[in-house]
Amino acid sequence: MKRLCLLILIFICVASVFGLMGCWDAREIDRRAFIFAMGIDLEAGGLYRISAIAINGGSQQSSGGGAVAAARGNAVAAASASASLGASASAATTGDTAPKVPVLVAHGRTIAESMEALVSISARIIDLGNLRSIILGETLSRQGVNDVVRAVLADPRTPADVILFQAQGSAEAIIRSEPNGEEHLQAWLDHYRTKSILDTPAQYFVPAWQFRSHLINPGQDAYLGAITLITRPENDASGAGENMSDNDTDTTTSQPQPQPQPTLGGIAVFKGDRLRGFLNEEQTTAFSWMSGKAGGRVVVSSPKAPNQLTTIRVTAMRHELTVSNHKSAAPVLNVKLRVTGAVNSANSLPELASLTAAQVKKQVAATASILQTDFSADLLGFGELARRAAPFDWQPDTWEKQWTKASWNIFVDVSIQTFGRF
Amino acid sequence: MGMAPGMNVKPYRISTGQTILLLSMANIGAAQLYIPSLSYEALGRSGWLLPLAAIGVATLGGKVFARLGSQYHGRSYFDYALVIGGKPFGRLAALLLAIAMLAFVPVVTKVFTALVSAELLPKTPPVIISMIILLISAFAAQHGIEALTRLTQIFSLAALPLIMLLMLAPLLLPLEPGYLIPVSLVENMRVSASAAAAASASVASAAAAAAASGSMLSQSWIALAAGLMSFPGFTLMTVLTPFLDKPHHAGKVAFWGTLLPAVLVILSVAYPVMIFGWPAAATYARPFWEVLSVVQLAPAIPIQRLAYFLTITTRFISYITLSVYWFAGAAGLKAVLMPKATPYRRIILSTAPIILATVIFQRYSGGFPEGAALVHIALAVSGLLIPALLLEIALFKRRVQDRRRGRRS
Numbered sequence: 166m167k168r169l170c171l172l173i174l175i176f177i178c179v180a181s182v183f184g185l186m187g188c189w190d191a192r193e194i195d196r197r198a199f200i201f202a203m204g205i206d207l208e209a210g211g212l213y214r215i216s217a218i219a220i221n222g223g224s225q226q227s228s229g230g231g232a233v234a235a236a237r238g239n240a241v242a243a244a245s246a247s248a249s250l251g252a253s254a255s256a257a258t259t260g261d262t263a264p265k266v267p268v269l270v271a272h273g274r275t276i277a278e279s280m281e282a283l284v285s286i287s288a289r290i291i292d293l294g295n296l297r298s299i300i301l302g303e304t305l306s307r308q309g310v311n312d313v314v315r316a317v318l319a320d321p322r323t324p325a326d327v328i329l330f331q332a333q334g335s336a337e338a339i340i341r342s343e344p345n346g347e348e349h350l351q352a353w354l355d356h357y358r359t360k361s362i363l364d365t366p367a368q369y370f371v372p373a374w375q376f377r378s379h380l381i382n383p384g385q386d387a388y389l390g391a392i393t394l395i396t397r398p399e400n401d402a403s404g405a406g407e408n409m410s411d412n413d414t415d416t417t418t419s420q421p422q423p424q425p426q427p428t429l430g431g432i433a434v435f436k437g438d439r440l441r442g443f444l445n446e447e448q449t450t451a452f453s454w455m456s457g458k459a460g461g462r463v464v465v466s467s468p469k470a471p472n473q474l475t476t477i478r479v480t481a482m483r484h485e486l487t488v489s490n491h492k493s494a495a496p497v498l499n500v501k502l503r504v505t506g507a508v509n510s511a512n513s514l515p516e517l518a519s520l521t522a523a524q525v526k527k528q529v530a531a532t533a534s535i536l537q538t539d540f541s542a543d544l545l546g547f548g549e550l551a552r553r554a555a556p557f558d559w560q561p562d563t564w565e566k567q568w569t570k571a572s573w574n575i576f577v578d579v580s581i582q583t584f585g586r587f
Numbered sequence: 588m589g590m591a592p593g594m595n596v597k598p599y600r601i602s603t604g605q606t607i608l609l610l611s612m613a614n615i616g617a618a619q620l621y622i623p624s625l626s627y628e629a630l631g632r633s634g635w636l637l638p639l640a641a642i643g644v645a646t647l648g649g650k651v652f653a654r655l656g657s658q659y660h661g662r663s664y665f666d667y668a669l670v671i672g673g674k675p676f677g678r679l680a681a682l683l684l685a686i687a688m689l690a691f692v693p694v695v696t697k698v699f700t701a702l703v704s705a706e707l708l709p710k711t712p713p714v715i716i717s718m719i720i721l722l723i724s725a726f727a728a729q730h731g732i733e734a735l736t737r738l739t740q741i742f743s744l745a746a747l748p749l750i751m752l753l754m755l756a757p758l759l760l761p762l763e764p765g766y767l768i769p770v771s772l773v774e775n776m777r778v779s780a781s782a783a784a785a786a787s788a789s790v791a792s793a794a795a796a797a798a799a800s801g802s803m804l805s806q807s808w809i810a811l812a813a814g815l816m817s818f819p820g821f822t823l824m825t826v827l828t829p830f831l832d833k834p835h836h837a838g839k840v841a842f843w844g845t846l847l848p849a850v851l852v853i854l855s856v857a858y859p860v861m862i863f864g865w866p867a868a869a870t871y872a873r874p875f876w877e878v879l880s881v882v883q884l885a886p887a888i889p890i891q892r893l894a895y896f897l898t899i900t901t902r903f904i905s906y907i908t909l910s911v912y913w914f915a916g917a918a919g920l921k922a923v924l925m926p927k928a929t930p931y932r933r934i935i936l937s938t939a940p941i942i943l944a945t946v947i948f949q950r951y952s953g954g955f956p957e958g959a960a961l962v963h964i965a966l967a968v969s970g971l972l973i974p975a976l977l978l979e980i981a982l983f984k985r986r987v988q989d990r991r992r993g994r995r996s
Contacts, residue, residue, distance in 0.1 A: 174726065181719050321705075325880035374863065374881050382766075382864035549765070556769040 195223025198289040200269075201351035204336030205276070205313060206302035213305075213313075214272040215279045216337040218349050221267070221289065266349040268341050276316035293322040298354055299329050299373065300392060302336035306433065306440035314377050314438075328354075329373045331433030333393035333443060342394055342427045350427060357429055368453055369429050380438050383561040384548030387435040388452075391443050394425040434540045441540040444532065451532035454525065455500055455545055457484035463506065463528075465520040477521050477581065481505035491551040492558065495570040498547050500529065502577045509585030522579040533573050543568055600832045603840055605736040609827070609911065610844025612739050614645075614820040615750075616908025617691075618848050619698055619901055620959045621817045623856045623874050629811040632865035633770050635857040637814040638849040642842070648821035648971045649841020651978050656828035656837050658981055664825035664974065665922030671977045671984070678923055680977065684825065684969040685919025687962060689938060691819070691912045693945035694959045696720055699905045700946065706898050717946045724909035725939055729932040732830050732914060739907050746900050753897050754854050756882045756890070762861040813963040817852065818845045822970030826915045913938075 203217040269286050273279035284291040299317060301310055317323055332339050344353035358370055369390030379387035430446040444452060450461035459482040466474050485501040506521055536542050548568065552559040601609075626634035652664065659667035665685065669677035700717045708716060727738060821841040828837050859874030862881075868874045879894035917934040921927075925934065949958055 174722065177722065178719070181715060325877055326883065372881060374877065378863045378867040381867040381870065383866070553765045553768050 193223075196290055197222045197292045198267075198269075198287050199292045199295045200283075201295055201349070202298040202300065202340060202354070203296060204300040204302065204332065204340040205279075205305060205317070206336050207305035207308060208272065212272045212274060213276055213279045214270065214302075214337065215276075215283050216268055216270045216340045217283060218340060218351055219267050219269045219287065219291070220349075222292075268337075270337070276313055277320070280317075280320060293320075294324065296324055296327055297351055299327055300332050300336040300339055301329065301389070302332050303334055303440065305336075306331055306435070309438045310435075310440075311380055311438035314373060314380065318373055318377060323373075325374060327373045328358075328370050329376050329389050330354075330429075331389040331391045331440065331443075333391055333433075338394055338425075339392050339427055343424055344427055345424075353427065354429075368432055368449060368456065368458070380435070382549070384543070384550075384552050384559075384564065385546035386437070386542040386544050388542075388544050389433045389435070390429060391431045391433045393428050393430070395428045396423055396425045434536065434542045434544065436540060436542045441542055444535065447528065448532045448535060451525075451528040452536075452544065454479065454482055454502055454504070455484065455486075455529055455533070457482055459505075463521050463524045465517065465524050467516065467520065475508060475517060477506040477508050477517070479504055479525075480507045480582075486545055486547065486550060488547050488551045488554060489574075491554050491567075494567060495572060496547075496551065496567050497574050498533075498571050499574045500533070500576070502529070502575075504577060504579045506579055506581045507584050508581055510583060514581045514583070518579045518581045521581065522577045525579065526575050526577045529575055529577070530573065533575070537569065537571070537573075541565075541569060547571070601733060601736045601827070601830045603831065603833055603836045605740065606827055606831060606836075606840045607843045608743055609736050609739045609907070610820040610823060610840060611847045612743065612746075612904050612907040613823060613911050614818040614845055614848035615851065615901065616695060616905040617819055618817055618852050619702075619905065620694065620963070621814065621852055623859065623868075626811075626814055626856055627860075627865060627869040629814065632767055632860050635767070635853045635860070636770070637811070638817060638852040638856070641815050641817045641852075642845050642849045644815050644967075644971070645818045645821040645845035646838065646842045648974070649824060650838040651971070651974050652821070652824035652828055652841070653835060653837035655974065655978055655981065656824070656831075656834045658985070660834060661829050663829050663918065663922065665919045667981075668974075668977060669923075671981045677977075680969065680973045681919055681923045683965070683973070684822065685916050685923060687965040687969045688822065688912050688919060689916030689942070690945075690962045690965065692721075692724070692909055692916070693942050693949060694962050695905060695909055695912070696724075696942070696946045697949050698959070699902065699909075702898060703902065706895065714947060717943065720906075720909070721939060721943055721946070724906055724913055725935050727906065727910035728913040728917065729930075729935045731931060732827065732911075735907065735911055735914065738910075742903055742907060746904055749896060749900050750851065753879060753893070753900070754851060756893060757854075757858045757862065757878050759882055759884060760862050760878070762858075763864070764861055766860050766864050767857065809957075809960045809964075812967075813960040816963040816967045816971075818848055819963065819966045819970065820844055820848075822966055823911060823915050825970070825974075826918045913942075 198219040198221050200217045200219055203215060206214040206216070208214050269283060269291075271279050271282035271286055273282050280293075284293075301313070305313065314329070318325070318327075340350060342350060344350060347353040347356070368388065371387075371389050376387050376389060379385050430449070432444050432449045432452065434441045434444060453460055459479050461479050463477045463479065464474055465477065466472070482505070483503040485499070487499040487501075489497045489499060502525065504521070504525055506518075508517065536544055543564075548559075548561070548564045551564060551567075621638075623634065626637045628634075630637055655664065655667065659670070665681045668681040671677060672680055696717055699720055700713050703716050703720075704711065704713045727735060821844070824837050824841060827840075828834050831837065831840070855875035858878050859868035859871065862868075862878055863871070863874070871877045876894045876897065879897055882890055882893055884890055913935060914931065917931050917938065920934055920938075921929050921931070
């Protein structure tokens with residue numbers, strides 16, 4: 166009897182396994198389309214428009230990114246989504262030329278509806294598990310992104326570590342852009358991200374969870390890496406600087422029109438959940454320094470020889486941010502930077518160090534002024550520092566008023582090392 | 588028993604270390620009912636202080652059972668409760684605790700099922716998952732406490748190192764301990780109250796606003812009360828004490844068996860605050876899961892599926908929790924209602940359909956689990972307050988007896 170009970174128990178356990186696994190729910194790679202990057206725009210009618218790079222799995226044309234396999238012109242044709250839902254979805258191609266990768270477009274009244282429309286657009290199973298980047302359109306961000314970010318991140322199909330970017334202009338245009346030498350936008354972003362932080366400021370790659378935390382937590386404003394499209398002459402965009410004489414020829418007759426190229430060269434500044442504006446590359450570098458991140462270059466010239474320029478690479482950075490007089494109407498924001506620079510050759514290092522310190526201080530002060538006066542945005546979290554200093558007295562509303570009247574006290578100390586041959 | 592002569596083995600006894608391990612596992616399994624977001628709501632950014640208070644409660648409970656166990660050596664609470672409290676009160680007290688322990692099983696099973704269903708097997712009917720969980724737990728429970736301690740030892744070899752690693756993994760993220768400031772219950776209570784008021788202000792009608800505010804505050808208080816009983820493993824000392832080779836170590840066992848789970852819960856509550864900030868952390872349903880989801884070795888090198896390791900490990904541990912509570916409840920029912928010769932298997936199998944039905948009909952949407960809070964409060968009453976009262980009665984009786992003996996002598 167005991168043995169029989171045991172056998173029945175084992176049978177039930179084993180039989181139940183067939184009810185658990187995916188005998189009817191196999192997940193084959195060649196039946197799926199992988200979304201790697203997604204753009205979200207707000208249309209004039211108030212509809213959300215989602216555009217996404219969709220890579221079909223199982224294709225023979227694979228490149229760089231492992232499962233990345235794109236069939237040229239393999240855009241998935243799809244009919245409109247249910248009209249009763251008010252959502253529609255359509256496949257799209259890039260202008261007259263065939264795109265390198267398919268771009269799916271869907272729209273809906275809410276983000277959730279748009280995403281459902283996107284998922285139902287293709288005959289393949291749409292897999293959002295590899296989504297690595299979400300680009301927010303400028304119109305959308307100017308209206309406020311809190312609800313959008315919340316809706317996107319609340320979807321369990323969206324990876325928690327997805328990176329958010331801000332488009333200068335339309336997000337869809339950036340999604341459709343074809344970076345030179347790269348298969349698609351996400352491959353281009355991946356390569357950027359794996360570069361040294363000395364070459365690419367870490368501020369360009371803000372995880373969605375971090376951005377959302379900055380939106381929700383009082384005492385610090387949010388920022389995102391900004392992507393913009395720039396049309397350069399074909400050879401200039403490659404960056405090689407070769408065959409420059411070709412630019413003199415008439416490109417309209419002998420060469421195709423140069424495609425606009427995505428550029429990652431600044432950050433988007435938010436106040437609350439609304440986009441206020443953008444910092445350019447130089448300002449972003451200064452902001453990186455204030456955040457304690459090394460990278461970028463400083464170009465200085467000696468007063469004795471104004472035409473002789475020296476470039477110093479910022480290889481290490483230590484920072485200290487404090488708020489003094491935090492209870493007064495005009496608190497003092499202290500930024501202390503200890504910079505280590507590298508130069509290939511220099512004759513007078515002490516003089517170069519003081520020149521570099523002056524230049525860094527000038528750039529940092531200019532950026533701080535823009536953040537404070539133009540955008541009223543506390544990206545460095547001085548409000549949070551003031552809260553920690555007086556947690557029982559600190560109020561977000563009071564800090565808003567204090568922030569605009571705060572004065573800056575910037576201290577920069579530079580040490581220079583030489584690495585060159587001479 | 589076929590043992591080599593001279594071997595220092597005590598058959599049918601469990602050591603202090605084994606019991607600590609068993610209680611740790613039972614408490615880790617029970618801690619999944621702990622809702623960090625509610626502790627943030629109750630105590631704000633100092634929500635991580637709540638598990639510290641829970642250690643105190645568990646130690647106190649362990650001390651009570653240690654004192655009772657030393658007075659009634661070799662007998663379980665379900666036996667000596669009748670002796671101390673007399674048949675009606677003692678039997679009621681024992682029955683209440685047995686039912687509270689059995690009621691813990693469907694609550695844990697429901698949360699277990701919900702997690703497996705949401706994260707691992709979304710297309711499998713939850714009833715199937717619950718049935719399998721209960722079948723495995725029942726199979727383990729019917730073999731008694733010695734088998735469960737051995738099972739715990741085997742599980743802990745894999746589970747404990749993995750849990751330790753998962754608890755260290757968030758150190759790879761930029762931590763801001765400053766987000767935990769101020770460490771103050773008063774400040775956070777004030778903030779919680781204003782948050783509740785702000786939330787209610789966004790509700791349209793005044794009556795609905797008042798109701799929403801009242802509901803949020805009452806939930807906070809219930810969560811606070813239930814949070815103090817987050818580690819109810821010490822109530823298992825009711826049945827474990829007679830098996831202990833050193834029964835006077837019951838208090839020590841309860842303390843150490845609560846410390847490890849409490850440290851884990853403290854970290855799992857404090858990490859999200861240090862990483863996301865308190866207001867953001869409070870918005871997540873499972874904040875520590877989110878922390879593990881965003882852990883990266885380096886800026887571009889994520890550790891994929893790290894959070895799933897937590898789910899799988901805690902699922903294994905949950906089997907121990909379910910089995911040991913099921914066994915303890917069955918032992919209580921047997922002592923109070925059934926003949927001594929009744930096998931545990933019969934009791935466990937006869938309670939299984941009721942437990943399954945409770946799991947199926949229990950409403951749980953992933954939010955505030957009223958059922959779990961009620962069971963925690965029932966365990967606090969029947970597993971801490973009533974035993975403490977019985978201890979007082981037992982001590983009083985003893986004093987009276989000693990006086991009588993003194994007079995006679």
